[in-house]
Amino acid sequence: MTPLRTLLSLACLLAALASPSLAQDLPKGPKAPPPEPNPEPICDTAAPSSGDWLMGRWVAPHSRWEFTRAADGKAAFGLEQKSDINKALGWKPGTRIDGKVTRLTGCTVRLEAGDEAVPAFVFEGVLTADGKVYGFAVNPAGDSARWILRRER
Known part of the structure; x- marks a missing residue:
């Protein structure tokens, strides 16, 4: 995994933890x-x-x-x-x-x-x-x- 992808994944994970409502907007599968x-x-x-x-x-x-x-x-x-x-x-x-x-x-x-x-x-x-x-x-x-x-x- 590239550093940019790692950073983006981490940012999405943090956003999901910070706000459960944001987690509902994330794609459910590996690709949108x-x-x-x-x-x-x-x-x-x-x-x-x-x-x-x-x-x-x-x-x-x-x-x-x-x-x-x-x-x-x-x-x-x-x-x-x-x-x-x-x-x-x-x-x-x-x-x-x-x-x-x-x-x-x-x-x-x-x-x-x-x-x-x-x-x-x-x-x-x-x-x-x-x-x-x-x-x-x-x-x-x-x-x-x-x-x-x-x-x-």
């Missing part, structure tokens, strides 16, 4: 959850964009996303689910889902997975200033899952 709803876009979503910012590999806990562009220029994605963390969507560990990018701006994306008539899920994401994509997916039954995607290292 994605914001809900998604953050406001940092770009003009009406302006044309090639969407090159999205292409490549992204990761989230227990999943890997890959965004590619076909010869015809259309963008597509593949999602490899490593665990049943998003079991609310009815997925099993090791699930592979492919789909298409249906809207792409300079900082937002909409994805549809599975059958065109009834998609397995629809994902809405927003690129943030720190280079992460905050997003959520909803299946036809109304179940949802949230993600924070970051570039694969």
